[in-house]
Amino acid sequence: MGSSPNSKPKIVRGTAGYVLEDVPHLADYIPDLPTYSNPLQNNPAYSVVKQYFVHVDDSVPQKIIANKDSPRGIHFRRAGPRQKVYFEADDVQAAIVTCGGLCPGLNTVIRELVCALYHMYGVKKVLGINGGYKGFYAHNTISLTPKSVNDIHKRGGTILGSSRGGHDTTKIVDSIQDRGINQVFIIGGDGTQRGADRIFEEIRRRRLKVAVVGIPKTIDNDIPVIDKSFGFDTAVEEAQRAINAAHVEAESGENGIGVVKLMGRYSGFIAMYATLASRDVDCCLIPESPFYLEGPGGLFEFAEKRLKENGHMVIVIAEGAGQELVSESIQSMHKQDASGNKLLQDVGLWISQKIKEYFTKQKTMNINLKYIDPTYMIRAVPSNASDNVYCTLLAQSAVHGAMAGYTGFTSGLVNGRQTYIPFYRIIEGQNKVVITDRMWARLLSSTNQPSFTICKSVTEEKREEETTGEQ
Ligand SMILES: Nc1ncnc2c1ncn2[C@@H]1O[C@H](COP(=O)(O)OP(=O)(O)O)[C@@H](O)[C@H]1O
Ligand SMILES: O=P(O)(O)OC[C@H]1O[C@](O)(COP(=O)(O)O)[C@@H](O)[C@@H]1O
Ligand SMILES: [Mg+2]
Numbered sequence: 001m002g003s004s005p006n007s008k009p010k011i012v013r014g015t016a017g018y019v020l021e022d023v024p025h026l027a028d029y030i031p032d033l034p035t036y037s038n039p040l041q042n043n044p045a046y047s048v049v050k051q052y053f054v055h056v057d058d059s060v061p062q063k064i065i066a067n068k069d070s071p072r073g074i075h076f077r078r079a080g081p082r083q084k085v086y087f088e089a090d091d092v093q094a095a096i097v098t099c100g101g102l103c104p105g106l107n108t109v110i111r112e113l114v115c116a117l118y119h120m121y122g123v124k125k126v127l128g129i130n131g132g133y134k135g136f137y138a139h140n141t142i143s144l145t146p147k148s149v150n151d152i153h154k155r156g157g158t159i160l161g162s163s164r165g166g167h168d169t170t171k172i173v174d175s176i177q178d179r180g181i182n183q184v185f186i187i188g189g190d191g192t193q194r195g196a197d198r199i200f201e202e203i204r205r206r207r208l209k210v211a212v213v214g215i216p217k218t219i220d221n222d223i224p225v226i227d228k229s230f231g232f233d234t235a236v237e238e239a240q241r242a243i244n245a246a247h248v249e250a251e252s253g254e255n256g257i258g259v260v261k262l263m264g265r266y267s268g269f270i271a272m273y274a275t276l277a278s279r280d281v282d283c284c285l286i287p288e289s290p291f292y293l294e295g296p297g298g299l300f301e302f303a304e305k306r307l308k309e310n311g312h313m314v315i316v317i318a319e320g321a322g323q324e325l326v327s328e329s330i331q332s333m334h335k336q337d338a339s340g341n342k343l344l345q346d347v348g349l350w351i352s353q354k355i356k357e358y359f360t361k362q363k364t365m366n367i368n369l370k371y372i373d374p375t376y377m378i379r380a381v382p383s384n385a386s387d388n389v390y391c392t393l394l395a396q397s398a399v400h401g402a403m404a405g406y407t408g409f410t411s412g413l414v415n416g417r418q419t420y421i422p423f424y425r426i427i428e429g430q431n432k433v434v435i436t437d438r439m440w441a442r443l444l445s446s447t448n449q450p451s452f453t454i455c456k457s458v459t460e461e462k463r464e465e466e467t468t469g470e471q
Helices: 106-121 169-178 190-205 232-252 269-278 299-310 323-329 347-362 375-379 385-403 438-447 454-470
Strands: 010-013 018-022 059-061 073-078 093-098 125-129 141-143 183-188 211-216 256-262 283-285 312-318 368-372 409-414 417-422
Touching: 018 417, 059 417, 093 106, 106 125, 106 183, 106 385, 169 190, 183 190, 183 385, 190 211, 211 385, 232 256, 232 269, 232 312, 232 368, 232 375, 232 385, 256 269, 256 347, 256 375, 269 283, 269 312, 269 438, 283 299, 283 438, 299 312, 299 347, 312 347, 323 347, 347 368, 385 409, 385 417
Parallel strands: 018 073, 093 125, 093 183, 183 211, 211 409, 256 312, 256 368, 283 312
Antiparallel strands: 010 018, 059 073, 073 417, 125 141, 409 417
């Protein structure tokens, strides 16, 4: 085998500061690949659609806010069917795998991948890989047909099963090669997309005609570049039920406090949007915005004030919020899951305990605190209507991209348009709530909670006092 092909980013520059962060193509490392007419042009459903095929040069800007002097900036390749395809239907052996934690919509994506392959392109061989990445080499596969996936979108979870850990690039690519798979659709979060990138690099090194396509799944909405992940809307909607229950409980008891923990390891999007949607939440705590409990501007002072004013309050806390405070009081074990993700302490339980201790010590009022942890219930529901539509578009775009010979990309929504994003952009960082952005300011003005920003000045003042005292 020759030297490994170059896998540097494909950057195309145009006029007025235009930059296209392009995705790899099979033709980049396999010369003289034959092309075929897209079978969609004979499909009655599409022949009536004017300009159904996407122009080869179409791209979507990453930033749409501009002024008259702004450069055109970074763009991504627009997703959609191309006039020419690089696979003949009978030659395609597709595979679908789901990895990582559950997320509403996984089954819809599986269903729509199968249906798009069958109905749009006439592909009849679609394999489901059982149990995540390790399923490529340690489990059985199942054959997927439009009939077998017909109503799976009505169920939560994934019919294929999922797992953490077990990513062995060589074994996975050996299995892809042995099974004659030439289109791999990998549905998963940040860890999964990292794994997909490694698979793509190995496939490219072996110069195989195999398209590797990622579909971003993350209930936490922590994947960068894309507008949002599928399942996020459903999670926010489902969280309303828990917040509502917490509110009913809090309202009905004397000095009632409802605490709801929502998912979000490093990104507090579910907590933020669920709070904004609900209007019953008095305080939302997320990993990106450090908070403190005691003293002026702290959570205890705020809770006391709200209880005096309203007689009840609701706190929403993201699972990754205040982890530094929790580790100060509970000895942290630094445990990890099979994929290497840090296992977090239960911040909901911790904060509930701290609030109870505070009011017991203060003796100013008797409180009634109820802690609700709906996290796995939220993750297990089927996707709602808007997520179902979104999953369909993501899956169809992924299939169009693979058939057109693109590879090493994630199918994602950017500024409301379907795009193909190179793996390296998806795995380079995490999407987080920017607390200096307007959305967080909107939340603060909606809840009227403390911003906890005086924490730093209080600490600094304290330190200054200590230093002065020493002199
Ligand atoms: N850096 C990495 N390189 C290769 N594979 C990875 C990497 N990180 C995670 N994976 C694999 O991706 C899969 C899912 O990762 P995980 O972090 O559990 O979930 P998610 O993809 O939802 O973030 C696991 O099988 C894991 O082994
Ligand atoms: O208990 P599990 O299955 O490891 O999942 C818990 C984690 O999964 C998530 O829901 C999503 O994480 P991933 O996207 O990495 O799968 C996190 O919010 C949560 O910490
Ligand atoms: Mg993850």
